[in-house]
Amino acid sequence: GENVEQHPSTLSVQEGDSAVIKCTYSDSASNYFPWYKQELGKGPQLIIDIRSNVGEKKDQRIAVTLNKTAKHFSLHITETQPEDSAVYFCAASPLTGGGNKLTFGTGTQLKVEL
């Protein structure tokens, strides 16, 4: 089955700096890669996703890159703000269609310091 590794487990940055979280996956059939942000005591919230037919996607301060050859994808947050502090999870799914199971990474605790 799919195995997703995520690094780092914790990340502290100064407000205004960039943050990068990296994930690798094992199943070459995976073609859908979402990123979720989870604040304390709340459910995860989808912040951005990418499909294997593109190498990069950007939404304001958030961007995701995908390297299918190397089987890794990354989340980039620029101009970080204190409200970006949360746990971020990457995930991978081998098949298209909403009914397919996602395999999650272990999470990254991001802390943006003033």
Added chain:
Amino acid sequence: GAVVSQHPSRVICKSGTSVKIECRSLDFQATTMFWYRQFPKQSLMLMATSNEGSKATYEQGVEKDKFLINHASLTLSTLTVTSAHPEDSSFYICKVSSGGSDTQYFGPGTRLTVL
């Protein structure tokens, strides 16, 4: 606005009682719903996948007789934790998807504490 709701948001119960958690898809018909469990500072562990009108598919190691899942309509799935014990205390989160999209949305979660 919210796409998925869960009820209750938190529940405290005595050991041996059963607890039902509801998950509602508010914006679209959810052909598939997923139930996850998350322990403090850990990742999300998939418990089961439920499709409307059919039996849920449980992940290995998850007792189907203990965690009863009912997906009776395209907008509602319920998870019942039967004979709950303290080790069942966790954050339970549902996730919904429509059949035509990869996009999946999580509910806000339910914090279960079993005394």
